Amino acid sequence: MNISRSLMVSVCLSAATLLGTMSSAYAHPMEHGVPSGHGSTYGHSRYMRDFPASLLKIQPPWNQPIYKGTELTVPGIQNVPDIHGDVNNPQLVVFFAGNQYMLVNKLMKDFMKAYPKYKRVVAFTMPPGRLITAMKRGNGILIGNMHVTLKPDILTAGHGSIMHLQHRTHWFSKTEVYAKNKLAIMVYKGNPKHVKGMKSLARPKLKLCMPNPEWEGIAKHAIIPALNKTGGKTLVNVVYSKKVKDGTTFLTHIHHRQTPVRIMEHKCAAGVVWYTEAYFHDKIAHHPISIVNVPSSNNKVVAYTAGLMKNAPDPKAAHDFMAFMMGHTAQRLYRAYGFMAP
Numbered sequence: 188m189n190i191s192r193s194l195m196v197s198v199c200l201s202a203a204t205l206l207g208t209m210s211s212a213y214a215h216p217m218e219h220g221v222p223s224g225h226g227s228t229y230g231h232s233r234y235m236r237d238f239p240a241s242l243l244k245i246q247p248p249w250n251q252p253i254y255k256g257t258e259l260t261v262p263g264i265q266n267v268p269d270i271h272g273d274v275n276n277p278q279l280v281v282f283f284a285g286n287q288y289m290l291v292n293k294l295m296k297d298f299m300k301a302y303p304k305y306k307r308v309v310a311f312t313m314p315p316g317r318l319i320t321a322m323k324r325g326n327g328i329l330i331g332n333m334h335v336t337l338k339p340d341i342l343t344a345g346h347g348s349i350m351h352l353q354h355r356t357h358w359f360s361k362t363e364v365y366a367k368n369k370l371a372i373m374v375y376k377g378n379p380k381h382v383k384g385m386k387s388l389a390r391p392k393l394k395l396c397m398p399n400p401e402w403e404g405i406a407k408h409a410i411i412p413a414l415n416k417t418g419g420k421t422l423v424n425v426v427y428s429k430k431v432k433d434g435t436t437f438l439t440h441i442h443h444r445q446t447p448v449r450i451m452e453h454k455c456a457a458g459v460v461w462y463t464e465a466y467f468h469d470k471i472a473h474h475p476i477s478i479v480n481v482p483s484s485n486n487k488v489v490a491y492t493a494g495l496m497k498n499a500p501d502p503k504a505a506h507d508f509m510a511f512m513m514g515h516t517a518q519r520l521y522r523a524y525g526f527m528a529p
Contacts (some may be wrong), residue, residue, distance in 0.1 A: 272309035315344035340505035346490040359494035367527035376475035396458035399438040466525035
């Protein structure tokens with residue numbers, strides 16, 4: 188199946204299990220832009236009531252969908268939580284760094300409210316390295332049986348990645364730093380395994396979920412440097428080599444989905460993530476997750492940068508979205524979800 192701006196299609200989404208669910212399986216009412224209380228998007232759906240509440244509680248995407256539609260989600264089978272919005276001839280396409288999955292739906296709704304002429308928007312929240320690879324190859328994105336060839340108006344990623352791309356490819360007509368983040372350790376609620384910091388990750392029997400350096404920039408550019416600062420090459424080798432070989436480190440492809448699910452399913456005891464991911468599950472979604480903070484001396488702060496594509500299919504929409512991202516509404520939303528100011 189091929190999806191383009193000029194062809195409106197009905198898409199049957201069949202994706203890999205690791206991608207979670209297409210629309211929210213455990214969303215909360217919105218208050219001041221942040222979920223509060225408990226509830227389910229599927230509260231009135233007989234279709235979704237066929238699945239156990241315990242399953243829906245931990246399945247992604249953990250936020251309310253942007254648009255309404257006939258439900259076809261099947262947890263673990265028909266699941267695409269990281270394509271948010273309308274793929275049918277969209278007026279704006281944004282490729283986001285995946286760790287912003289928790290706020291993107293609200294962000295896009297606020298954008299459409301601020302700019303009512305944009306009715307059809309879509310955002311991707313996947314590892315930016317994979318998105319960039321797809322852009323370079325020009326062969327689209329493949330998820331299960333679905334082939335997506337949408338081109339982004341905006342690409343967001345870590346500042347270093349965007350600047351490297353600009354130096355090598357000159358893709359962008361404009362770039363803006365819009366938020367910052369740091370590392371934290373995600374554990375099960377109450378921290379039953381008593382993880383105290385990065386050095387704890389070396390414990391022989393402690394089961395970890397860690398981003399794969401081959402696919403996820405957080406590992407290569409943030410976690411490995413932080414492990415090295417904490418315990419040198421020995422700690423890096425234990426976590427990313429020894430424990431991988433003995434099966435106590437599980438390497439993720441999409442850590443922002445796999446790590447929290449595996450921790451809530453007791454398959455992993457801990458995983459290094461961006462602080463905002465642990466904050467969302469603990470403080471906003473109220474999942475059985477807790478945060479172990481990483482001291483600033485051993486942490487890694489990264490800036491997220493948005494790049495406006497020179498070949499943006501809709502340059503006016505791209506300019507409007509860049510302005511919106513730097514404005515009060517978007518910046519307030521990022522602060523509410525635990526991101527640091529740019």
